[in-house]
Every structure is written in structure tokens, then in C-alpha cells.
Amino acid sequence: MTGRVLRWTGLAVVGATVILAVVLASRFGTDPGLVDSPLLGEPAPEFDLAGLDGSDGTALSELRGDVVVVNFFASWCLECREEHDDLVATSESFADRGVTFVQIGYQEAPAESLAYLAQAGMSAATLYLADPGSRTAIAYGVFGIPETFFIDPEGTVVGKIIGEADALILGATIDAIMAGERPGQRITGDTRQRPDP
Amino acid sequence: MSERIRNVATVIVIAVMAIALVLLTSTQPADVDRVEQIGLRIKCPVCQGESIANSPSPMAEDMMDLVSERVAAGVSDQGIIDELLGSYTGAVLLDPPASGSTLALWLAPMVALALGVGVILWWQRHPGSDTHDPAPPVERSRTRLLTGGVVLILAFAGIVVVASNSLQDRPAEAAGAAALEGQDLSEVSNETMEAVVAANADNPEVNGMRLALAERYFEVGDYRSAFPHYLLVAEDPEATAGEAVTALVRLGWMAYDGNGEVETATRLVDEALAIDPRSTVALYVRARLRWCGAGETDQAIETFEGLLTDPGLDPETAAGIEADLELARDGGECP
């Protein structure tokens, strides 16, 4: 009798193992660090930040009516540097179409971000803002950079790109939003979390 | 002293000491730092599993500042947690809530403990028979061994394959130049294409997209917007022959049609023909320039006829050439 119980226990373990193994195996392709943003479909968190150069602040609510693209960056982030030209080009390209680009420095002294931008090039149509205390980054749930958020003219977060973006993805996302769609979240690559390894 | 009294006395002393200890330890000052307590429950999002209270990273410090502020403002523990959950989702918590999807996690240890106790008690009450069932002889059959082995190998292989497949399904890398090839551009706005070609200006593969963008402007007659793009392609030493020809011809046409500059137009089209003497579109435009600009109608007619004999001519262009041919033959003015 105990023998039977043991036998069934053994076989139960075998069954459970196989199920769990299949589950674990299916996880292989995914990055364990990635999270779905709960902000999608929700009103975008408000912010009112000064420029990196100390100039007057801009509030998100002032930009209501435009499609707003919010990108978090830092000079120590390799992927941010790679996507920089694309951000500048897209910003200029959509400048008169009711799209405003906002780039917010992340975990970096404003002076350093500014120095980097001076060398990498800035778009006249983009707002470059400082985020003291990382309050905005926290409010947007930034896990690493680069992360880019898309806010529709009504102020709802409708898109997010995790990782390095390029002009095509940026433009296509903006096109979709202007056509009334909600592109959702898209992962294009890795993000960086801090300057140290 | 009798044993019994000694025992009772010992019990009393033990009890008294234990109570004293409990009282002593439970009256410690409750200097619980609420901020730290909350911070210990929140994972630093840019660290590997540390709490924001323990992590030295600047982001963790910023988050702790936020928590401090909220605590000082009188927000409840759960309120602060909920605020962060609104931005970050459940993965930012180190302490899973005792509800919903993590309820199982909380219950599991108790269940395991109860199960363990149950198993021990059950085992105690059900002694196995002392006589073994006559053990089925340990099968030495080869087939069984082989089947078992094969099944195991298959299971092993199956898992490996499933897992490797999921490894293949990783999200695609950031687009970059590769995205420029073979993209369905019909959905993409002009602004997007402008941005793409601007951002990839030093990449010769962008010429295809650049021409497509320029074509869009050209077709709606926006020569001003089309011009810089055609110019860039025409002047690009890395552009393919076909791309250069197209650009030059378009430039030539725009020079004539937009500004009436026949000489400039002719020069540009001749440049195109120098690259590809048999380019249909170049020849066609050249012919039209001859007809409309220089009044050499006969030569134009000749060229038109020659073009129409080309079997590879597409119907639209053919129709255009035919219409022009007819008009020219009738001696009409060039439109």
C-alpha cells in the first residue's frame, strides 16, 4: 500500500517536472528585466521642468494638443548616443506638424548633459529639460535608458519604446498616433541602467 | 529538598525569566523608521534585486527622497506603494502582496508545512507490510532498457529544442540601416521619411528611400521639396546608376517645367544619358525637351517612335508617349 502511494508520488513528480520544464523553456527568448508599462492608456504624469541650461520651465500640460514625444537620455548611455541623430532629425521633420519632442536628462548633472548635447547637436524644435531628483523618471517608471514615451494630443500615454529608437520607428509611431491609433509598447533592444557595470 | 519541589521551583524560575524577557524585549522604543521600512519593500529598478533602502545607487537615493517626502506629507504606506505601482508595476516590489496572483506564494509554505505534518502522521499510521511483494524480477530485457533510454533522450532533446526555439524568437534588434531595405513605405508619412533620410544621410542605402520621398513630392507638383533630395542623390558618388539617372532626369524635368530653363534641363538629361544611354525615361524627356524646347519636332517624333518599339515599356509611359507622338505628328504645340 505504501508502495503504491510512493509509486504515484514518483510519477506525479515526473509529470510536474515535465510541465515546469516546458514552462521554463518557453522563457528563454525573453529578457527577464522587461516590464510592461502600466502607463499605457493612462493620462501622462504631469511634469514641470526647467531647461538643462536653467532656462524657464515647461509643463507637460502646456503642450496639450500636440503629440508629445518624451525621451529619457544621458551622455553615459551608448544607445542614447546612437539614437541621437534620429531624434534630432525626426524632431525637425515633424516640427510644424503639431509634434513636440522633449528630451529629459536622466541621472546626470545638467551641465554634463548639456556639454554632450553641444557636441552631439541639438534640434531647435526639441525641449531639453532637467529632472532634479529623478521625479519625472520615477513617475514614468523608467527602468533604464533610452526609453521614449509617446503622448497623444489628449494627454494619454499611447506608446513606449524601450531601447534604441531610429527615425523610422519614431516617425512610424507618430504617424500611427496622428492616425488615431495606439501603438503600445515596443522593445527594440537593451537599455542601460547606470554608468557603472 | 525533594525532587518534586525542586522541579516546581525550576519551572517557576524559568517561567518568570521568560516572562521578564518578553516584557523587556517588547518595550523597546518603537523608533521604526517608516521611510526605511517602506524602502525595504521596494526594489531599486536599476539594480539587481536590492531594495532602495539598501542600494547605494543614486536612483535609489532619489526614490528614497520621494518616499520621505510622501511620508512627511502624511501619505499612507499603501498609498506610496500604489503610487509607485502606477508607474512601475509589480516587479518593483520586493515583498509580494498577499493577494491576487501572489496569494499562492504566501499560502504555499503553510500548505507545505501542513502537508509535511500530514505525510508524517499518515506514514506513522500505515506501516508497510513486512513481507515484500514478490518483487517482479528486475527486467533485464534489452528492449525495455533501450526504450527507456530512447524516451529519456527524446525528452532531453525535446526540451532543448523548445528552449532553443524560444531563443530564436528574441525581439528584433533596433532597425538601423537594415530597416531601410524592403520597407513597406505606403503607410509612412512624408515627415517620417524626411526624418529617416536626414538621420541616415551618410548611408548610401538611404537613396532608395530618398528617391521615393522625392517622387511623392514630385507627383503632387511640390518641386521645391523634391529638389534637394534629387540633388543629393544625383551628387552622391555612391548612388547606383539607376538612382542617379532617375534623379538627374527628374531634376532636368523640374528645371524645364518649373523654371523654363531648357538648356539646364538638356544638360542634366544628357548627363543621365551619359550614364545610361538607353534609359527610356531619359530619352523620353530628352525628346520632349527637343520638341518643346528646341522645336526639333521631327527628331522628337523619331525618338518617340523608337521608344514605342521597346517591348519592356510600361503601359502608362507608352500611353504618354503615344499621346505626345500624335500631338507632335499633328504639328501641335507642345503642352
Place this chain on the structure above:
Amino acid sequence: MLAFLGSAGVLAALIGAVLLVLRGIRLTRGGDADLKSPANLVLAGALVAMGAMQIALLSDDFALAYVANHHSVTTPFPFDVATAWAALEGSIVLWGLVLAFFTWVTVRRQGGPSDRLGAAAVAVMGGVAIFFFGLMITVANPFEVCVDALTVGCAGSSPWPFAAIDAPADGPGPNPLLQNHLLMAVHPPVLYIGYVGLTVPFAYAIGALALGTPGPEWLRRSHRSTLVAWSFLTLGIAFGGWWAYEVLSWGGYWAWDPVENASLMPWLAATAFIHSGLVQQRRGMLQAWNFVLVISAFALTILGTFLTRSGTINSVHSFTQSAIGPALLGFLVLVLVGSFTLFAMRSHLVASSPRIESFVSREGTFLVNNLLLTVYAFVVLIGTTYPLLLEAFTGTQVGVGEPFFNRLAVPLSFMLLLTMGFGPVTPWRGAAPGLLWRRLRAPALIALALGLLVALTVTRVGWAILAIVLGVFVIAAIVALLLELAINRTAKSQRSVLEEARTVVANDQAFWAGQVSHIGVVLVAIGIAFAANLPLHAEVEMSQGDSVDFAGFTLTYDAPFRRNEPNRVVEGVRVDVHRGGRLVSTLEPRANFYAGVTGGIVTPAVMTRPGGDLYLTLRNLDAETVELGLDTSPMIWLLWLGGLTTATGGFWSLSARRRERVVEQERVLADV
């Protein structure tokens, strides 16, 4: 050349392993076969492989892709030796070498054609070896040659040793975190001996099941290996905690990090196994349970390796994602499915066994101990894997961290401490009424009295006091038992208590070695209770010459410094520590900057004193000021001492065997 040598070594070991499996099976079926030669081949191959790797590292041979990607000419000795196991492929070489050694020893213990159990065990070990050496030939090849060099490091490699080599001039060196402390060189090999050692009892268990001959033999024969593995595993975990404390600037020795958990789970299972194994050896019970335990312990080592290496769970330790994940998962499934199917098939053989007469007995306490340890291991397992499983099934993401584990581990640990007090003084079969009371009342009194003393003088934190009370209880009970047995003997002989005490210990060294381990665990518990509950913390910003008072010390910022070392630049500050007007020490909290790595690795400065450690961490350094994190870790040295003591008990028990058998009779009579 070295690539060829290394690959040849791996191949030879693989061939040897295959031969071991085939010949081992033949032996179990009644044939005869020479197992020693294949075992020698496996060991020789593994030695050649590791040797080739070491030579390549020590001679800066960047033709090997592994060396090119993980070593640098500036890496100092002994970190270049340790680079062999600093990254994925190299660590498998180490695993293979340890496994080869254990296999070789198992073959030596195999007693010829009549020893079918030994042969079966050898075959199982050979099978495991096939897997690991197979990994080295396929997905985790440490001897690939670099065919596409970068300025630093290797961009592309080929497994063919004679491919056209394009070696870089230098490599990036090992991960800076792994170069900061000498313990890095030691922690992995010690830990691996622990992990791999558990293969031996597993092999004997599977052998016994496969042959259909369960009983005490497989347990008895693998007992020593189990103890060796357990002792090294204990030591390895202690080293890991020590290293984390000294190097990682958060001052923590345990963070319930998935890889740390991966080492704890097999340890818990192995500890339970050692105890319940004793029950089987003495009373013939719990056979089926022992099989389950040993299979689980081995499976947990593979699971742990899988979780560390496959990238499925983020952790400080994780080697990045690679193709080794699917292979390890497949092997884990193979082990579990194969073992439990075998178990199910032989269940009728292991089912019957005597039951315990009374729960108030040594067997009873061992049952409680096993229950607690198993639940503990289960808690760690489920906490570690739950986020993974939940996300795979439902897509929701949750985090499970320290608060969850502490909430459950703390009560479980205290219950285990309590059981440790009762267990050793409870006789086998059943305790005479009043015996336990007689043996434990004095320890209880002493424990409570000491607890009161500490509560009145040092601290009133509940957890710390509880740890003291239970810890003293356990130690007092052990000492009381020793005295009781010694005094009983002096009644008959005329020698001193001390001499009799030594005889008592010598008569049952295994038991008393176990008590040493218990004492070690007590020390660990007290150390943790104090360090976790009583630390002080402050963040300060100082200009040069400033002083600050902290934890009874006066800390003065003396000067910043910058040192150039061969493989790094060290920047930090000198802080003078005064107490009572006297200079006690000068500490140098610093950050190490390695070439090619942005940002520095912060290395804390630790000052160890009897009352606890003073711990300084560099937060920020600029021209005017320095920001420091100040921490104390009270009594933390108890933790390291406890860890070492626990392991020592395990090692000491290894020398116990012979004498124990001789005086078996005597012990039974004494009814300890």
C-alpha cells in the same frame, strides 16, 4: 597548441566517461571490466584541460578566445589563475575537473566484479560526466580559438583548434567585481566541490534503485562523500557571504539573490539528508524519503547551475544568456524524470520499513528537523522561481525579495535552533519519562539567565535576545550532555572528568563532530541576529580635516589619494579612526577603476573589532568634499567564525569512522 591540448583533454575525458558507463553497466550484469583505466583517462583529460587553461592564462596566450575575452596582461596573480572560473566556459572546466576526481575516487572504491552497486554508481557518475564534458565540446567550449580579434578582446571564435588564429594583443580582464578580493579565487572551487560532491550519493542511490537492491549499503558507502560535499558546500556558502560583505558595497552578506539561493537549497537538502540518513543507518527507516532527498539535492545543484547560467532570472551573479540554458534544463529534466521513474518502478522495494515507536525520540526530532529543513528549502525554491513561473503562465510580473524570505526564514531558523537543543539529548527509540526534563532544565535556566543579562546590559531587540537564548540553550545542552556522560564514566573508572570527557568524544566522534557543527550554526544565528538588527548607519559629507563622531569612534578625513596599480587606478580617501583619544586604525574606503570599464567599483573599508565591524563606503569624492556611508555590523565576525566552525564539524567527522565501529557495542549500551 593549447587549444588543441585542451580540446584533446576534454575529448579524452568524454571518451573515458562513455567507457565508464558502458563498462559499469556490463559489470552490473555480471560481466567483468576494467574501470580503472577509463577513470584514469577521465581524470587525466580533465587535468590536461584545466592545465591547458591555466598555462594559457599564466602565459597570456590570447589565441584562446576565452583568455582573449576574460583575461588581461595586467591581471595580477592569483586573479589570473582564478580567471579560469570567472566566466561561463571556464567554470565548466572546473566542474568537470572536480567531477573527474570524485569519479576517480568512486572507481577506486569499487570492489571488482562482485561489487555491482559500486559499478552502477560508477556508471551513473560516468553519465553525469558525459553531460558536462559534452557541454564543453558543444555549447560551452572553453578552448575555441580567436579568429577575429578586436583591439581588446575577441569578436569571433572557432572550435577547430587549427583554425587561422587572429589573437588580440590584450583582453579586457575579468569582471572587476571578481578582481577585488582574494576570496574570489577561493569561493568557486570550494563551492563546486560541494555541488559536485553530491553527485556521489546520488550515483549510489540511483545504482541501488536500478539494481533493485535498496538497503543500508548505498547510504553507508556514500556517507563520507556526502560529508565531504556538505562540508565544502558550507564553507563555500560562508566564503560567498564573506566575500559579498567585504566587496560589495552594500555591506550585506546575504541578499536572497537567486544564485545565493541556488547554493542554499542543496545545502538544506543535504543537511536534511545527512540527518535522515542517520535514521536509516540506525533504524532502517525513511528509506524512500532518503531516496527522494538525495535525488532532490542533486537536482537542486543542477537547477542552481541552470538558474545561474541561463539568464532566466536576473541576479548579481548571472552569466549572460547563452545556449547552455536549454542544455542544462534538458539535463535537469532527464535527471528528475529518470530518477523518479526509477523510484516509482522500485517503490514496492523501498516501501516497507519499521515505524517509530515514539515521537519523543532521536528519530522523532530528526523527523521534525527534516520537516523544517524541507519546508525551508521549499520556501527558498518557490520564492526564487515564482516570478519566473508566474510570468510564464500569466504574464504578470512580480518581485520576490528579502522581505518575503526573511519573514519565513527567521521563524523556521528559530524552530530549527530549538530542535537542535532537543535532538542531541534525546535517545534513540524513546526517552524515559523525565529524562529530557532532567537534561534540559539546567540549559534552559542558563540560557534564560544569560538572555536576561544581555537584555539588561547590551540590547533589548527581540530577535537578538531570542537568538542568544536559543543559542546558549543549544550549547549548554551539548556541554551538559558531555558532562553527564563523562561523570557517569568516572563513577566506574577512577579517572578525571576531563579524561573521561575525551573518551566519550573519542567513542563517538561522529556524533560530537556533529555537535561542533551545531555550535557553528548557533554562532551564525547569533551573528546574523546581531548584525541584522543592531547596525548603525549614517551618511556624512566631510571636507578635509573634518571629524565626525559615529558609534563611539571619531572619524577624521585625512586626505584623498590616488594609486596606480598594474590593472587599475585606485582612488579613495584616508580616514583616521580614533577611540578614546587614541588612533585605532586608518581606513581607506576607495573605488577601483579598471581600464575599459566606465565607473569605478566601490570597495569598502572594513575594520574588524570584537564588538563588530566598522564599515566605510565611498559614495562620492570631489576636490572639496567626500561623501561616505558609515555602517557598523555588530558581532558579524561571529558569522564567519560560525560558518567555519560548522564546516569544521563536518570535516572532523570524516576522521571518525574506524573507531566508531570498534566501539559500537559500547555506545549502544550507553544509549546516548
